[in-house]
Amino acid sequence: MKTPGDPRLDPSLSAIMSERRQLINLAYRLLGSLADAEDVVQEAYTRWYALSRQQQEAIASPGAWLMKVAGRICLDVLGSARARRESYVGEWIPEPLPDHREWSEGRADPADRVTLDESVTMAFLVVLESMTPAERVAFVLHDVFRYPFAEVAEIVGRSPAACRQLASSARRRISASQAPAASVASRADIVREFKKAWEAKDIPALIGLLDPDATGIADGGGLVNAAPHPIVGAEQLARYLVTISGVFPGRTILERTVNGQPGLVIQQDGVTSAVIALGIADGRITHFWAVRNPEKLRPW
Incomplete structure (x- = not known):
């Protein structure tokens, strides 16, 4: 029936x-x-x-x-x-995603979950942001979702040959920005050491874990306080991190999976106030992306 x-x-x-x-x-x-x-x-x-x-x-x-x-x-x-x-x-950072096991209550529908793989790491998404709309669509549809260029052309509104060139240009951008592959375990070790150094406000230890040209970017969306511009340089970033740690006493730093990679979550009184994704290359942290915009923290 x-x-x-x-x-x-x-x-x-x-x-x-x-x-x-x-x-x-x-x-x-x-x-x-x-x-x-x-x-x-x-x-x-x-x-x-x-x-x-x-x-x-x-x-x-x-x-x-x-x-x-x-x-x-x-x-x-x-x-x-x-x-x-x-x-x-301020700065705009892609919306971070938690591990499926940590999806917040009320947002647990499997149909709404994004498959966490190399094409959703924060580093990958940030590079996608630098592409033209046509490049981004052609590349993602073909290289990630394996759509033939004939079908991509119908969506982008260009010839298959033009879409092939768009994807090739996007591929070069990705290749130029990719760091040598590192295991999740080694990344997790670096994130753990970074967390300890940050909690201890140990500037020399932080500098040792950061690449000399490390860049820190924060996204508050104008809704909460966040650095208005990128912070460049290991010492500058380390000192900034120690300074802001004193502004938020009683906060808790947790090791969590962010967009499929080891990252950090900052909670204040049990509420997530920031999600941090880290770019890592050659055993050093090259990028520090902190999302503080509460509108981007709904799944957390």
Whole structure:
């Protein structure tokens, strides 16, 4: 017997809803924001349901149709994002994601979770931010989601050859920025030592763990205090970290997985006030990304 909500009442329903996670994964990688990714997916489904039943039945692969629509929406969002970023207060950092086991209560739907792999590390997302919208979409669709260039071309609105060049240009950017691969265990050891040195306010130890040209960036979104500009240099960054540690007494620094990599979470009275992702190369910390904007800390 069929009951209300039973997918058998609408055979296409379960098929298109099963695509939700794939759509979220695509949109997050393209936009660097889970909130924006959710909006894109909602809009893609809205467009699907705006079709007549006859139009829906004429679509051979609803999943492919939804991915194409979501890709185009993301391209439009990326085009307007640059203007929005110009009015953003302070530095902008992609929204950090927790390990699935630490997803906050009320945000535990598997369909809303992003697969954590090398294409969502903070370092990777930051490089994606430096690309043009077309480069980013062509690269992510082809190199991450394995879409053929003929299909990428339909989404980007350029020829397959042009999309191939866009992806190649993006690939060179990624290669130029990639640090030598390090094991998760070795990264975790460095993060642990960094945490200890920070808690002890040990400036020499912090400097020893930081690359001489280490860069610290904080994102408060104008909603909380954060460094308005990047802090460059191991000593400058170490001294800044020790200074701000005195401003927030009673805080707790926790080792957590951030975008699939060892990172840190700062809590004040049990509430997450910052999520920190770290770029590591040759045994030293090269980048310190601190997200303090509360709107980007919802999953935490």
